[in-house]
Amino acid sequence: MGKNEFLTPKAIANRIKAKGLQKLRWYCQMCQKQCRDENGFKCHCMSESHQRQMQVFGQNPTRIISGYSEEFESMFLEHMKRSHRFSRIAATVVYNEYISDRNHVHMNSTKWTTLTEFIKYLGKAGKLKVEETPKGWFITYIDNDSDSVQGEDEE
Ligand SMILES: [Zn+2]
Structure with a gap:
């Protein structure tokens, strides 16, 4: 253990979580949808509802x-x-x-x-x-x- 643990991915993830940054990172502004992690966010971006939202935005900015x-x-x-x-x-x-x-x-x-x-x-x-x-x-x-x-x- 010791000070190096401070830099492990898990520790970083925990600090990000603690600061609420994870929320911002995997949040889709357009759909106002919160995803749990990178994978969830990627899935969301491929989803039909997100694609539809993209089109609406594209046609109507x-x-x-x-x-x-x-x-x-x-x-x-x-x-x-x-x-x-x-x-x-x-x-x-x-x-x-x-x-x-x-x-x-x-x-x-x-x-x-x-x-x-x-x-x-x-x-x-x-x-x-x-x-x-x-x-x-x-x-x-x-x-x-x-x-x-x-x-x-x-x-
Ligand atoms: Zn979206």
Whole structure:
């Protein structure tokens, strides 16, 4: 016996158990299921219920995506306001400028799969004036902050 026993797998396992760490280690966050050991955890991961849960999560990580989408939209509009507040400009130009920022939110983590889809959404939501032209999509910032612009868009 002696001090070396401190390092035996059994002793380590007991200490982990005592600290409750085992619980965390073999806990499936997604299914909120506690497994007893590694083997149990592996079995759980192969189980049908876990696989089903994985699919549900894969199809519906809504909260994460909507968070990124909001951020993407507000940063895009912010860039538009800062750099092209008074011009009508190709959406791809704005987009390329936007993504040149190293810290930009990537579109592939948002709910929009293409720039066109995103631009159409902004147009519908009344955030930008959006026009489809033979040269692609053009956008104009809608200045909601000042009264002077009001009426400009009226036909
Ligand atoms: Zn699971």
